[in-house]
Amino acid sequence: MTTGFFGDIQKIKYEGPDSTNPLAFRHYNPDEIVGGKRMEDHLRFAVAYWHTFTWPGGDPFGGQTFERPWFEDTMQAAKLKADVAFEFFSLLGSPFYCFHDADVRPEGKTFAENTKNLNEIVDYFGQKQADTGVKLLWGTANLFSNRRFMSGAATNPDPDVFAYSAATVKTCMDATKKLGGANYVLWGGREGYETLLNTDVKRELDQLGRFLNLVVEYKYKIGFEGTILIEPKPQEPTKHQYDYDVATVYAFLQKHGLDKEVKVNIEQGHAILAGHSFEHELAMANAFGIFGSIDMNRNDYQSGWDTDQFPNNVPEMALAYYHVLDGGGFKNGGTNFDSKLRRQSLDPADLLIGHIGGMDCCARGLKAAAKMVEDKALSQPLADRYAKWDSADAQKLLRGEVKLDEIAAMVERDNINPEPKSGRQEYLENVVNRYV
Ligand code: XUL
Ligand code: CO
DSSP, X not given: OOOOTTTTOOOOEEOOTTOOOTTEESSOOTTOEETTEEHHHHHOEXXXXXXXXXXXXXXXXXXXXXXXXXXXXXXXXXHHHHHHHHHHHHHHTOSEEEEEHHHHSOOOSSHHHHHHHHHHHHHHHHHHHHHHOOXXXXXXXXXXXXXXXXXXXXXXXXXXXXXXXXXXXXXXXXXXXXXXXXXXXXXXXXXXXSOGGGOOHHHHHHHHHHHHHHHHHHHHHHTOOSEEEEEOOSSSSSSEESSOSHXXXXXXXXXXXXXXXXXXXXXXXXXXXXXXXXXXXXHHHHHHTOEEEEEOOBOOTTTOSOOOBOOOOHHHHHHHHHHHHHTTOOSSOOEEEOOOOOTTOOSHHHHHHHHHHHHHHHHHHHHHHHHHHHTTTTHHHHHHHTGGGGSHHHHHHHHTOSOHHHHHXXXXXXXXXXXXXXXXXXXXXXXXXXXX
16 A cells, blocks of 8 residues: 555656666666676665655745645644655665655653654654665754754754753764664754854853763774765854864864764765865765765855755766775765656655756766776876885885975985876866766
8 A cells, every 4th residue: 555645657667778767767777787786785775864845945035835634733644645755765766765864753741752753763763664665865964944943953042952962963873873864964053153243262162072072982882884974054044053074074083083983974065065075075084084985966156055955966976976985885884866847846746856966967977987997097006196206215205204494405406396297187087078
C-alpha cells in the first residue's frame, strides 16, 4: 500500500544518455564501475528531508505555495510525511537521507514533549529503514527556526538557551546513533551576530568551543561511531556567522583541541557566499585533513542569496569530484542534496525531476573526474610544477635545517637567480574541458 502521492510514477531507472524520459537517469547508473568502484558507492547520494518534504515554498514576500497533505503539526501528519519520504527515497533510488529534529516531528510545548515526539518518529523511521534499506547519512538539530534561538544557540547571551540547545543536540545524537547515522552535522544556524553593539564575540566563541567539546565528549560516551561534522557558512541568517569557511573552522577546531575530532560538511552554495569556489573549500579541507561530506546545492551567481538550487553545471561538478577523489573519496560522507525546488514547481513529479537532474549532473562530473585522475591529466602537470621541491636541498629548507642567514649565504654563493616558468593556466583549463 502506497500513499498515492506520486501517482503512477514507477521506480526511476537508468535509460542511458539518449533517453528523453524526464523520469529516467541518463548518466547515473548505480552499478556502473567508475575508477574501480560502483557509482552509487562513490557518490553516496542523500535526500534532505527539510527542503524536500517540509519546506512550504515561501519567500520574503509570500508564504506557502506547496500544498502537501502532511502540512499540519501533528504526529499523524509527521507519519504520513515519513511514509511519503521513504516512498520517495525508494522511487529515486537514493541510498541515504538526512534530517533535522524539527523536520520530522511535531513541535511540542516542552522540551520533554519534543523528545517524546522525536523518539516516536525515530522508531517509525527505524522500521522504514529496515523495510527499504535506505540509510541515514546524517542527523542534525534545528537550533535556528524557533524564536528561542533568535540570538543564537550555543552563542546565546542566555545560558538557558545554551542548555536547551545542548539538551536538544543530545537527543538528536541519540536519534542519529539509534538510526545508524554515518555522521552528525552541526550547522551554526544563528551562531553569529548582527551588530557588535550588543555582542561580546570573545564570550560567544568560548561558548561555541565548549559546546562543541560537549558534543565530542558525548560521542565517546555513547559510542557513536559516525563523524562529527561542522558545516561552514559565512552569512545568512546572521550578518557574520562564526563558522565562516573551511579555514576559519579549522582555526576554531585547533583552538579548542578538536582538529582531530571534527571534520567539515562543505556546501557548494556556502562556498560561493564566502567568495570561494567549491573546489577551493574542498582543497582546503583536504590540505587540513578535515574533509568529511558535501551538500551539493548551488547558489544563483547573480542574486547573492543562498538559493539552494539543484546542481546543473557539469564542469563545476567535475572539479568538485576531482578534489573529493583527490582526498581519497568519501568515507563516512556523501553527497547530500540540500536543494529545494523553485516555489512555482508545485508538482510531486518536480521533486523527482530536481533530484534526477542533480544526480545525473553529479554522475557526469564524477565520470569526468575519475578519468582525469586515471590519466593524471592534472596531477602530472602539478607534480612537474613542484618537482624541484623533491630535491634533497629543497627538502632541507622545509625541515628547518637551514636558517635564514645560511639561506642568504647559499643564494649568494650559488648565484641563485630564479627563472620564472609559465603557470599554464589556459593549457590546464583546456585539458579540463576535454573531459567534461
Ligand atoms: C543552511 C543549511 C542547512 C544545513 C543543515 O544553509 O545548509 O540546511 O545543511 O542544518
Ligand atoms: Co547545507
